[in-house]
Each structure stands twice: as structure tokens, then as C-alpha cells.
Amino acid sequence: xxxxxxxxxxxxxxxxxxxxxxxxIRSGVRAILARHPGMDVVAExxxxxxxxxxxxxxxxxxxxxxxxxxxxxxxxxxxxxxxDRPGAAVIMxxxxxxxxxxxxxxxxxxxxxxxxxxxxxxxxxxxLAVAAGGAYLSPHVAARVxxxxxxxxxxxxxxxxxxxxxxxxxxxxxxxxxxxxxxxxEIGAELFLVEGTVKAHVSAILGKLGVxxxxxxxxxxxxxxxxxRG
Numbered sequence: 004x005x006x007x008x009x010x011x012x013x014x015x016x017x018x019x020x021x022x023x024x025x026x027x028i029r030s031g032v033r034a035i036l037a038r039h040p041g042m043d044v045v046a047e048x049x050x051x052x053x054x055x056x057x058x059x060x061x062x063x064x065x066x067x068x069x070x071x072x073x074x075x076x077x078x079x080x081x082x083x084x085x086x087d088r089p090g091a092a093v094i095m096x097x098x099x100x101x102x103x104x105x106x107x108x109x110x111x112x113x114x115x116x117x118x119x120x121x122x123x124x125x126x127x128x129x130x131l132a133v134a135a136g137g138a139y140l141s142p143h144v145a146a147r148v149x150x151x152x153x154x155x156x157x158x159x160x161x162x163x164x165x166x167x168x169x170x171x172x173x174x175x176x177x178x179x180x181x182x183x184x185x186x187x188x189e190i191g192a193e194l195f196l197v198e199g200t201v202k203a204h205v206s207a208i209l210g211k212l213g214v215x216x217x218x219x220x221x222x223x224x225x226x227x228x229x230x231x232r233g
Contacts, residue, residue, distance in 0.1 A: 016043040017134040020063035022054035024072045035123040051075030055083045092133045115139035132184030138217035139184035145225040167227045169211045177204040179231040182224025
């Protein structure tokens with residue numbers, strides 16, 4: 004029996020939960036996501052508590068959460084989603100005035116950060132990257148995240164740019180693509196490596212950089228100036 008290969012058109016759409024207390028923001032984000040045939044907004048919420056309840060029902064692939072919402076803010080909602088489903092993927096939607104929340108969002112395990120004022124392509128790229136198991140920082144957010152971590156109380160937890168010198172050439176190649184938001188499978192395709200080898204490289208990178216997850220590794224890649232986009 005011949006095995007059929009799944010094409011991109013055959014893949015189920017990325018199921019998205021959108022939570023923001025401003026109806027106009029939700030409408031705009033929903034309109035952007037609707038442009039992509041591989042994305043489906045399965046639920047919307049105007050507050051964090053409702054977002055948590057809807058996540059339990061719909062089990063979305065990606066949750067897009069505004070940081071500041073009534074009843075329960077996006078950070079507490081993300082934390083509850085991680086308790087309910089440890090593998091949950093959450094992207095925090097931020098504004099320029101919310102830098103003080105970045106460290107906490109990282110601690111809670113956010114998979115990505117996007118500015119509400121970002122180019123719509125960043126929103127689509129971010130959702131696809133996180134849904135595939137990657138981490139995503141839009142270029143504008145990356146600079147702000149780095150600044151917050153460098154100057155704030157979490158600074159001691161982030162590696163200096165020079166720490167990437169500990170990496171092998173291949174590990175540096177992997178980090179450069181990881182910082183651009185690629186998943187292990189996508190990194191493997193780019194570098195002609197099997198996914199298991201990429202996973203081993205990622206584990207080695209996290210250990211050498213002294214970071215806990217892909218988002219922190221992506222931040223290190225941005226800070227060191229090694230991110231590859233294209």
C-alpha cells in the first residue's frame with residue numbers, strides 16, 4: 004500500500020484562541036488571521052478568566068493573549084493555561100508601554116511576543132512559528148525584551164552576547180534559525196539535518212547558554228546579532 008504524503012493544503016488549520024478586552028483590537032487581529040487559509044480563530048474572549056475557560060473547551064494550538072485584561076490579566080491566564088496543559092503555546096500581545104510585564108511573561112513561559120502595532124506579517128509569522136513548536140519575537144519586541152532583561156531584575160539570568168562563543172559552528176547555525184522563530188523541523192530542512200539531530204543541538208545550546216527554554220535562547224540570539232531571517 005502506497006503511503007500518501009501530507010501536503011500543506013491537507014494540514015489542519017492552526018486553531019487560535021484570541022483574547023483582548025478591546026473589541027476593535029480583536030476584530031483587527033481576526034481580520035489579519037483570516038487572510039491566511041491555514042489559520043482558524045476558534046474562540047474569542049474579552050477577559051483572562053473567559054480565555055482560560057475557553058482554552059479548556061477548545062484546546063487551541065495557539066493562544067494570543069493581551070497582557071492587560073479585566074478579571075484575570077493575560078499573564079495569569081497564561082500561567083493557568085500552562086497548568087492545565089503544560090505544552091500550551093501562548094503569544095503575548097503587548098504595547099510599547101508594557102515593558103514591565105516582559106520579565107514576568109518570560110517566567111510564565113510565553114512562547115512569543117508581538118507588538119499590537121507590528122506589521123501584520125509578524126502576527127502571521129509568529130503564530131505559524133509557535134504553532135510549529137518554535138519561539139517568536141518580532142524584531143521590535145526583541146530589542147525591548149533584551150533591554151528589559153539587561154536593565155531589570157532578571158538581568159542576571161540572561162547570558163551575555165559573548166556566551167555564544169561557546170557554541171560550535173553548527174550550534175551557532177541552529178541558534179541563528181531558532182532566534183528567527185523556526186521549529187526543529189524547519190531548522191532541519193534549512194540545514195539538511197534530521198529533526199532528532201536538531202533537537203540534540205538545541206538541548207546542547209540551552210545547556211551552554213544557561214537558559215531554560217527556546218524563548219530565552221532566541222533572546223540570546225537576538226542580543227548576539229546572529230539571527231537569520233529570510
